[in-house]
Amino acid sequence: MPLPIDEVLPRILSSIQAARPVVLKAPPGAGKTTGIPPVLLKEGIQQFGQILLIQPRRLAARSAARRIASTLGETVGDRIGYHVRFDRRTGTRTELVAMTPGMLLRRLNDDPLLDSVGCVLLDEFHERSLELDLCLGMLHRIRTTLRDDLRLVVMSATLDPDPIVDFLGEGDAVVSQGRSYPVDIRYRPMQSRQRTEDAVADLLPEVRDATDGDVLVFLPGVGEIKRASQRLAHLASSLGYEVAELYGDLSPEQQDRVLRPADRRKVVLSTNVAETSVTIPGVTAVIDGGQAKVMTFHAAVGLPRLQRQPISVASADQRAGRAGRTQPGIAYRLWPEAMNRSRPAYDVPESRRSDLCQTVLILSRWGEIDVASFPWIDPPPSKSVDQAKALLRQLGAIDQGGKMTSDGYRMSNMPLHPRLSKLIASANRWNVLWPACLTAAMLSERPSLANADSGSDSPNRSASGDASVSSGWAENDLADAVDRLQTLSNQKTQRSGVEAQIIRVARRLEKIARSNRDAAPAHDESAAKLPVGQRLARALLSAFPDRIARRRDTASAQGVMIGGRGVRLTPSSTVANSALFLCIDVDSGDTEAKVRSAVGIQLDWLDDERVSQVDEAEFDPSTESLVMRRRIYVQDLLISETPIKCVSNESTAEVLLGEYLKRYGWCPPDCHDSVNEFVARVEFLRSNTPELELPPIGREQIEPTLRMLCAQHIQLSSVVNASWIDFLRAVYTYEQLRQIDHNAPDSLTVPGGSQRKIDYSEADRPTMSVKPQELFGWTESPRLAMSRVALRFQLLAPNGRPQQLTDDLASFWKNTYPQVRKDLRGRYPKHHWPEDPLTAAATRNGLKPR
Template sequence: MGHLPIDAILPELMERLNEHKSTVLAASPGAGKTTRVPLTLLDAPWLDGQRIVMLEPRRIAARSAARYMAAQLGEQVGETVGYRVRLDTRIGPKTRIEVITEGVLTRMLQSDPALEGIGIVIFDEFHERHLHSDLGLALCLQTQSLLRDDLRLLVMSATIDTASVSELLGGAPIVISEGKAYPVDTHYLAGPSMGRIEDAAARTVASAIQRHDGDALVFLPGAGEIRRVHSLLASMSLGAEIRITPLYGNLSPEAQDHAVAESAPGERKIVLSTSIAESSVTVKGVRIVVDSGLSRIPRFSPRTGMARLETVPVSAASADQRRGRAGREAPGVCYRLWSEQEHRQLQPQSDPELMNTDLAPLALELAAWGVGDPEELQWLNLPPIGAYKHAVELLNQLGALDQLHPGKLTSHGKAMAELGMHPRLSHMVLKAVELGIGAEACELAALLSDRDLLPGSRSVDVRLRQEALHGGHSAGEADETAIRRIANEASQWMRAVGVRKAAGGGSSNSCGILLAMAYPDRIAQRRGDGRFLLRSGRGAVVPELQSLSGAAYLAVAELEDGGTDSRIRLAAPITQEELEFHCAEQLDIEQEVKWDRASESVRARRRLRIGAIVLKEGPLPDPDPELVMQALMEGIMTHGIAILPWTKASRQLQARIELMHHHNPEWPDVSDSMLIDTLREWLGPYIGGMRSRADLGKLNLTSILESRLSWQERETLEKEVPTHLTVPSGSRIPVDYSNPEAPALAVRLQELFGLRQTPRIAGGKLPITIHLLSPAHRPVQVTNDLTSFWEQAYFEVKKDLKGRYPKHYWPDNPLEAAPTSRAKPRL
């Protein structure tokens, strides 16, 4: 084996691992840590024949590293060195070094928390901070603490904050390898003339390939940009010796290996890659790097419960990793499609995946591990509380968590965790097996776990993807490699759950039902014009008018959060009958009994709903009387106390009682505000069976208010606060008690002749305010001192009245005159 920079520090690393349970290795890109360290550790005395497990964040890196190490030993993969990645395993009985992807470690830990037979777990390229690498390290730390104090942990990276990792590992020693990097000449390109990123990238690559030797590595955000740049470069006639090849995660292993392989003699290649080639994969022969400076990452929103892919600027550390790819084997050049000023504004490190992703898989793994709260484990970054809470809510909705024992899995939840799929998909598959449609569910799960099989299709109908998988009319638009990969994964899951592939291919009839099982929170009801109401209450829209725009109900598999209405990306129709049958446990029967202001009556309705979606609604024939009474009370409070059938007598009685309360607080308070506040207490016994304002009109408020008084209080009320006063003319005049401080008597002046003193009530404590009226009942004077009126004001009033009413009797001495209710007193 040739010399690599990492060789210089291998003795120090061996010494540290011999003395400590955990170690941090910081090694520059190209130092050789991925392939040298595991081979060196094979003969460590503390390993004692146990296996080495090394995590690689990407499948292509895992396969590549295993092949290289096997070749160094003169062996085939699967002998001393093997790998385990999704859908591909090369492990033999003699394998001592297992290169695995991160999800595989989680499965190993769940099946054997003590990791028996494993001496060390190596976390390679830890700076990428994938969800499963953070989870795997947290679980390994607990295993090391509780079950295996002899288990070694080694965290390797080029750009990670080594001090933070060392602290997490209990003050682990840090070993540093500077590595060897050739100089890279860096150019910043920016300005209005750059245009869209694909055009800028294609022009820059075409120019660079003519000016510099070696192969080119182009970093682009995603597969869509890769396809467009590929098309632009292919149209430029760069030369027969130029080979253009894509490199991204969902390519077949063969296509990925082809992209990273060394160019044939006389050939040059342009590799169009996502961030997959940023650190963990070495693309041989690269001397030119063209970097768009962009990366596409999923961001999860706890507010909406949805994730969306966002194209964001890379971090400064990622930009340096990409730049370094040009100087791995010789001096190189890097073209950055942004300015130096923009570069200074880049964030230092990329955010860990667990800070921006759907945490439902993490929550399921922690529950399977026996941890209800993430704080029970050690993390470099604690999972966000909001996103984790949303994840737990989803697991509850899927029936994975025991309601009586928070944080514990149900038997269904345990089965979900063992499948290793996303919780939504594992729930769907397990439920589908019970219904006899397990094969179709496995195929659908494989489809949804992969990238869109029809990326160019404008239709959001998942059923078209199912048809393409089985050679339907859309099959020509699909990538054959993707079809084989999805079919292979579906077959593996079918074996895992014990079902067979349906003869003649799967049916799409149950697609909506299956999606409703996996995405119960994304059931949608049509509102018109391609717009839908989601179960959560948010809006969603089918982009452009298409067949699913008019569906009554949809089960949505993929939503892009943004704006008022989220965009539906993948969905299938489902009928109301299917929802009622297959989602019966999630349906709520709601009885709504409320006051309807328009009809001034209580309206009773029955609704069958799932979340914010109302499936059925109709009249409720026999509503709960208590609910009816509550609604009637709400109606009275809405309209105010005036909605009740007040009469002059009832209002007068209310005022009389209020007067007594005003002077003696022990009397009942029957003011309008107090009557509203105590409706149930005083009115409740009288409104049973009533449902409208018309019904309320039958109430006798006078009797109801009297019932609030004791017999003694009624006697006192009649005596001290009478309804009428008999005046000297013999007339019984009603007393106005609307102002409890000044009860009033409106009476014609002539009827009071001979009355010397002002009448008083309330045991003589309160004088009556007298409104003296003309013969035509028009007010002429207001007084509460009748004696003074007769002595001082009467004679002026008399002059005026005598002029206007000459036929009436206006005596000079009113105190000696006979009172009369007529024009003149009877003889």
């Protein structure tokens, strides 16, 4: 049957034969995945080497291989094969291999130039997975350096091809407008607070009458699928449907069963695993809930977070296209059409939102020390790169310079996240390889199986005593699941399902680990004396060194993790007593992280270099002094503290200095009149007599004294009440002090015989408060600052209240004093009010002389 893609195949073939990159945009159902590969084989493109079809998911890769083989009338494993993690069907005659990006990246480890490969097709590139971006960057580097003959086709249903062509620097953008069959888009907005499964149930009768095929329902996650399955079971049966589930955690056998035709019409409840590349035969209707659960790495806290969020317009179009694969179809969208305007056009590239630990390890193996210099189509955030490198250093995978270590090389041989690779590497030391392989396979394939609140029944354990993980170390949320897997692995009967898949993966991991053992550390002989559960917990500690948490209070479910993030254990967690625990499966959350599975640990399990004892001082506001505590840390996580006697030293000096600076800054304390007055006098002269070159009283002048005082005392008052005036005067030379005292004296002796202070607090206006009777005989105001500034007088009435301001005594005596005398001598007859103040004798207290 002709495909819409057929009209552009000549252009595609011409470019491929000329070894020019092709960037193809074609809508869902156009025939990209199943139409192009058979034509390439027919035209002999395999003469240049093997053809690799890269699919973003394992299910899609297996499905694509089967459909292409069926199109050619062949079986998978001969000319057409597939290679996904822990599952490979290829042979010596295989010319086309459908594989996941992860398998291509691993192939690049062993064959950096892809010498045996002639053409690579990157399918569904619009998904922008981190591994797809890595593959594109590496293929681009190979093509532009050593292998310009390597054919490259980038295929997408929604992305604009021009930016990708620009990134590659050459190539042909090809756009196919055709679609297999039309799809009618219908909007059915959910009611306020209506659950998605209820909206699907309300819509299902209409769908049954509108189409004669199967129904594909897109839901955000497994939890929603389970609820919908329960809600629809009876209704679907009454309408002639059977309900099937499709999501990534299912075993390959279970996934393949859903893709096979059935006797009855089906309602397939799926996550976005069915959004691209997977064709479910017979689907003529799609019900789209419009949301997806997306794992996002929060660089700010260094934790992943599974977020439910609206899908992009591109994803909605992809989903709708599933209804038009085999005949005209209908796509029901459970949101208002107007809401499309608020949806993002495309999904955020995974490189911008994911944990980069495995990516950085892959690049290190390729010798790419500087992650930023790698040819990214969208560079990842530098903070996420730095955090990934920090974790890899803790795991021992790279050195301080970013180069891969021998341990890192062995870890990169494992098709796992570096944490889980480290778990298996450490298991050799603790002699728990098989339980560690089961744990790693479970956390990799289906982490929910290990969650404390998964609701699974308690298992029949494989044995008691040393063979049982849970009996050896009870505070382990993974233990029951691992024990159950050990039991199943010892049974001779063949099993299917998720647990059987985990066991198969674990056996392959064990095989890889044993091949690495020649270079791995030998067993710790003392480990044999410990229960298996405790040994496994110690191996997990080496894999999650940054996920150590301390319980806030005894029996509390709350804790705080390295980095300061608050965490909370699930109510069903077995970690009930351990003061310290590992956060194995954790979601960052809004306020505190939710720990879905945890493992208790003990402080003495930690290596000495990871634990530090520090005597730390801090300021106690209640006593206005320093207190000291002896604290135990694991990285930045406070484990315990004990009060000890505070002794002055360099570290305490910094704490006391910090408290002083909060209050006073780099200035002398302003609670001493003598200090304030001296500073004001200096500033007065600096402003009016710059030629004296008096240095200011600032940080440079007081810092040595301040640091000295803080190093000698633990009480802030001892620093504040020190003899600051002596310290300040010591800043200046003898001659400078003489000039200060001469040109800005702190006081003057007035004619009445008293020593009256001068106030320099008002800039450039030195002022003396004094009664006029004390000034009789002074004909004019004294002058300061090398005679440049006249002293101002605040003249006081007999009651001590300010009466007059003047800096010109001569004018005051002549023009103002007569009126003052007239006004006040009647009210204050005992005071001295002579007619001529210039010749009268001054008095000390203002009274008439006796």
